[in-house]
Amino acid sequence: MEKKEFWFVVGSQSLYGEDVLKTVEMRAKEMAEELSKVLPYPLIYKVTAKSSKEISDVMKEANYRDECKGVVTWCHTFSPSKMWIDGFDKLQKPYCHLATQYNREIPNEEIDMDYMNLNQSAHGDREHGFIGTRLRMNRKIIAGYWRDKDLVERLSSWMRVCIGVDVSRNMKVMRFGDNMRDVAVTEGDKVEAQKILGWEVNTWAVGDLVAEMNRVSDEEVESLFSLYSTEYLINTDDIDAIKYQAREEIAIRKMMDREGAKAFSNTFQDLYGMEQLPGLASQHLMSLGYGYGGEGDWKVSAMTAIMKAMGDNENGSSAFMEDYTYHLKEGEEYSLGAHMLEVCPSLAGDKPRIETHHLGIGMNRKDPARLVFEGKPGKAIVASLIDMGGRLRLITQDIEAVKPIMDMPNLPVARVMWKAKPSLKTGLECWIAAGGAHHSVLSYDVDSTMMHDWARIMGIEHVHIGEDTTFEAFEKELIVNDIIWKFK
Ligand code: MN
Numbered sequence: 374m375e376k377k378e379f380w381f382v383v384g385s386q387s388l389y390g391e392d393v394l395k396t397v398e399m400r401a402k403e404m405a406e407e408l409s410k411v412l413p414y415p416l417i418y419k420v421t422a423k424s425s426k427e428i429s430d431v432m433k434e435a436n437y438r439d440e441c442k443g444v445v446t447w448c449h450t451f452s453p454s455k456m457w458i459d460g461f462d463k464l465q466k467p468y469c470h471l472a473t474q475y476n477r478e479i480p481n482e483e484i485d486m487d488y489m490n491l492n493q494s495a496h497g498d499r500e501h502g503f504i505g506t507r508l509r510m511n512r513k514i515i516a517g518y519w520r521d522k523d524l525v526e527r528l529s530s531w532m533r534v535c536i537g538v539d540v541s542r543n544m545k546v547m548r549f550g551d552n553m554r555d556v557a558v559t560e561g562d563k564v565e566a567q568k569i570l571g572w573e574v575n576t577w578a579v580g581d582l583v584a585e586m587n588r589v590s591d592e593e594v595e596s597l598f599s600l601y602s603t604e605y606l607i608n609t610d611d612i613d614a615i616k617y618q619a620r621e622e623i624a625i626r627k628m629m630d631r632e633g634a635k636a637f638s639n640t641f642q643d644l645y646g647m648e649q650l651p652g653l654a655s656q657h658l659m660s661l662g663y664g665y666g667g668e669g670d671w672k673v674s675a676m677t678a679i680m681k682a683m684g685d686n687e688n689g690s691s692a693f694m695e696d697y698t699y700h701l702k703e704g705e706e707y708s709l710g711a712h713m714l715e716v717c718p719s720l721a722g723d724k725p726r727i728e729t730h731h732l733g734i735g736m737n738r739k740d741p742a743r744l745v746f747e748g749k750p751g752k753a754i755v756a757s758l759i760d761m762g763g764r765l766r767l768i769t770q771d772i773e774a775v776k777p778i779m780d781m782p783n784l785p786v787a788r789v790m791w792k793a794k795p796s797l798k799t800g801l802e803c804w805i806a807a808g809g810a811h812h813s814v815l816s817y818d819v820d821s822t823m824m825h826d827w828a829r830i831m832g833i834e835h836v837h838i839g840e841d842t843t844f845e846a847f848e849k850e851l852i853v854n855d856i857i858w859k860f861k
Contacts, residue, residue, distance in 0.1 A: 376440040377539075378415045379532060381405045382431055384452025384501055387423045393491055397421050397449045400475045404519055411525050414532050416445060422452065428460035436465045443467040443535035445528075448497030449475060450490065454504035461508050467535045467830050470505055472498040472516040473524070511829045533819075534826045537683035540635065541831065542571035544675050547634040549579050549625075550643030552669030558810040559670040561760035566672070569765060570831055574671045577628065579639075583646035585624035594619045601657070601727060605718075605744060608726040614742045615653065615727055622654035629663065636664030636674040641713065641735030650735050652714030652743035653727060656787075659717035662688040666812065667695070667715055672758045673812040680756065681719075683827070684818040691816035692717030694755060694789065699797065700778070706797035707778065707790050710755075710815065714743040716787035720815065722749030722776060730785035748789030750775050754821050755813040757804075764858050767828045768809040769821045770800055770838040789815060794840050803838045803847045834858055 383401040385394060398421045405418040422428045435441045443466050461468075474494040505512050513531045517524040552559045563574040597619040601607075607615070629637055637658075641650050655665045664678025673693055680691040693715060700707040713734060718725045725744035732741050756769045771794040778790065793800035821837045828835035834854055838847065 377442050377536065378417050378440050379443045379445055379535070380431070380435055380441050381416050381418045382428070382444055382446045383418070383421045384446060384448035384457070384497060385421050385423055385450045386452055389450060389490060393450065394421055394423070396491060401447075401449065404475070408519065408525070408528070412532060413529050414442065414536075421449075422456075425456040425459055428457055429463060432460035432464040436463065441466060442539050443469060443532065445469045445471050446501065447471040447473060448494055448501045450493055451497040452501060454500050457501070457504050458508065461504065461510060467513070467531075467538055468505075468510060469513040469515060469528070469531050470498070470502060471519070471528070472502070472514065473519040475519075477518050477520070511832065513826055530820070530823050531826060533683045534823050534830070536687065537679045537823075537827050538830050540679050540682040541675070541827075544570070544572040544636065544678065545632055545634040546572060546574040546664070546671045546675050547629050547632060547637040548574065548576040548669060548671055549582055549637065549639040550669060551576070551640065553640050553642055556668060558759060558808075559666075559668055559672070559812065561672050561765075563671075565760070565763070565765070569833060570675075572675050574675075579643050579645050579647070582624055582628065585628055586620050586647075589620045589623045593623050597623060601653070604725075606724055606726045608745075609729040609742065611729045611740065611742070614649065614729045614739055617649055617739070618651065618653040618742045621647070621649070621651045622657055625651065625654060626658060626663075635662070636666070636671070636678040638666040638669050638671045638674045640667070640669045641737075644736045648739045649737050649741035650714060650732060652741040655715040656718055656744045659692060659715070660719055665693050665715055665717075667693065667712055668812075670810075670812050672760070673810070673814060676756060676758050676814045677717075679827075680814050680816050680819045683823060684816065688719075689816065689818040690719045691814055691819060692720050694813050694815035696811050696813070700790075701797070705778070706792070707775070708772075708793055708797065709777075710748075710789045710791070711784070711786045714741060714786060716744070716746075716789070718744050718746065718787075720748045720789055720817070721746040721787070723747055725787070728785060743785070744787055745785065746787045747777050748774055748787070749817070751817050753791065753815055753817045754819065754824070755815050756824055757809040757813045759808050759810060761808070761834075761858075764861070765833045766808065767824060767833055767835045768804065768807045768838070769824045769835065770794060770804060770809075771821055771840065772815075774815075774817070794838065795842050799842065799844055800838050802844050803842055806844070806848055807836055807838075807851060832861070
């Protein structure tokens with residue numbers, strides 16, 4: 374596993390004398406150690422900064438050390454902010470200003486002017502905040518007592534966002550075939566995506582994949598088949614179809630791993646030389662953390678991989694999803710999401726079944742094997758990244774996933790059912806006004822705040838549809854954003 378850590382840089386100044394600086398250092402180390410026990414990644418104390426050079430040095434080091442995924446700063450004492458300008462100007466890693474205090478309470482008897490000078494975060498964090506604002510820094514600000522659960526949770530979420538930033542900046546997407554013919558929303562500017570988000574999006578011939586499939590040994594296929602048998606229920610007699618999917622998965626994975634790609638896309642319109650659209654193959658690859666997008670949708674593919682990495686254990690419950698059909702009974706309005714085949718089993722509420730069914734769309738010569746299951750209930754979001762022409766927009770919507778209200782025995786694919794916020798109708802009107810795609814990433818463990826922070830760090834627009842959204846305010850936000858983003 375790659376080493377991942379966050380750096381804790383504490384602001385002070387030389388004016389206070391050695392004793393105070395020693396106390397600051399001791400306490401900062403203690404805080405970093407204590408917080409590291411409850412955060413998802415270690416927080417490493419680096420320096421009590423007293424000069425411009427110390428700050429520039431640590432920020433430069435943070436930039437080139439791959440294991441450093443973000444920098445957290447805090448001012449135990451006052452720390453004059455002109456000395457932070459050069460370092461902050463150079464900093465390329467995500468940055469969080471933690472506004473906290475070592476002591477929770479004011480000690481009535483003990484407090485005197487020495488105490489005030491040592492414990493003046495209230496003062497120091499304001500000077501520190503000004504320079505972040507003056508430099509127009511895209512930073513996360515978290516205030517509160519450092520031992521509190523709420524603060525730890527918010528800092529944990531921000532760390533996960535930074536992992537998403539790191540994955541994005543190192544993202545390679547392997548495309549098999551182009552986008553589905555004539556579709557608009559799956560298109561996008563790959564040069565802009567690389568400049569802004571760091572994604573290398575490139576194409577490989579389907580023929581190369583077929584050649585790779587032909588080189589996969591029967592032993593490799595048998596081994597993956599036996600893994601499928603332990604993870605899933607086999608609900609078909611067509612074992613050869615399942616083994617064919619195993620062969621596809623092994624070949625796709627080998628090609629991706631060779632290139633360092635974490636996401637891929639394909640299209641049913643280009644399966645030349647293949648017997649089945651990869652269904653089970655894509656689903657199992659997603660369960661391992663790879664991103665996937667159907668119909669050549671490389672944007673949703675990369676976003677799936679990024680959001681998975683931001684979730685629990687860096688492979689959370691996030692998946693490529695598509696809005697398919699509605700249940701519009703008044704008062705009981707639901708969206709039904711699915712895909713032709715490719716829904717990640719990390720969403721499953723029951724043990725997925727491997728089934729084979731006819732798939733009329735595309736050039737399938739055999740019935741493709743796929744996992745069929747129901748999505749689990751719970752709070753979730755859907756996220757869509759679209760290309761507005763010259764810039765990117767991220768749209769997120771809060772949803773409440775439910776156990777599907779009917780069993781749909783003739784539906785041969787995995788399905789997820791949800792209630793959209795603030796309601797199906799208003800949510801849908803907002804989604805359409807924003808230009809959100811039919812493809813999205815559905816996530817149970819990444820929330821809209823995390824996606825907002827991610828978008829801020831990446832420097833792209835984010836709009837959010839939630840419980841309190843009204844169409845009027847949302848539409849106005851879109852109009853204002855269009856003007857603002859012209860000048861960014
Ligand atoms: Mn689709």
